Amino acid sequence: MSQQTPAEHELASLxxxxxxxxxxxxEQFAPEAPLFGTETGLDSIDALELALAVSKRYGFQLRSDNADNKRIFSSLRALSQHIESHRAH
Known part of the structure; x- marks a missing residue:
């Protein structure tokens, strides 16, 4: 299992x-493991709450109509990489 990067750990804490x-x-979030439909028990309502938390923390919107959401929310690593490429610096 790969280790979380500092950005991934910050996101997992969020x-x-x-x-x-x-x-x-x-620390229990494996970077490559699916975020939804697994032992985390996260569902679509959680995705909406998470998108709101990400927008507050990182300063950009995760839009519900984004065609890439399935990929963006596929794992901690994918979401973290998306945030790092779009966050307000």
């Missing part, structure tokens, strides 16, 4: 706190 996932620790 996921845990914004979605109230007390049963999970940020």
């Amino acid at each position: 996921i845990v706190s914004s979605l109230n996932l007390e049963h999970l620790k940020a």
